[in-house]
Amino acid sequence: MKRTAFKRKATWKRLAPMSERRKSEAREYKKRRALFLQAHPICTIRKLCNGARSRVVCHLKGRGIYFLDESTWGAGCWICEWWLTNHATQAIAEGLAMDRIGKTKDK
Numbered sequence: 001m002k003r004t005a006f007k008r009k010a011t012w013k014r015l016a017p018m019s020e021r022r023k024s025e026a027r028e029y030k031k032r033r034a035l036f037l038q039a040h041p042i043c044t045i046r047k048l049c050n051g052a053r054s055r056v057v058c059h060l061k062g063r064g065i066y067f068l069d070e071s072t073w074g075a076g077c078w079i080c081e082w083w084l085t086n087h088a089t090q091a092i093a094e095g096l097a098m099d100r101i102g103k104t105k106d107k
């Protein structure tokens with residue numbers, strides 16, 4: 001029996017030094033995240049909570065090129081964000097997160 005290894009490589013290089021562009025993105029992100037959470041004070045995922053106070057921005061489509069794309073953000077409470085991170089496939093199946101495997105050249 002032939003087995004085909006199906007491996008998805010992580011695209012996020014943790015060890016890469018932060019570029020200037022990345023740094024300014026991070027600054028921008030901090031600002032926008034605060035505003036975003038102000039505008040969305042209640043968890044929008046509501047997987048494990050019943051409308052808890054939102055604390056974090058969930059990157060429903062991953063970070064990468066969507067890092068600053070607020071249309072891919074969601075406001076989440078701690079517990080739902082944790083769930084989303086750890087059940088990505090299920091979250092996508094349930095429509096709580098966006099498929100991040102799809103081609104992203106259309107931007």
Ligand SMILES: [Zn+2]
Pocket residue numbers: 043044045046047048049050051052076077078079080081
């Ligand atoms: Zn929640």
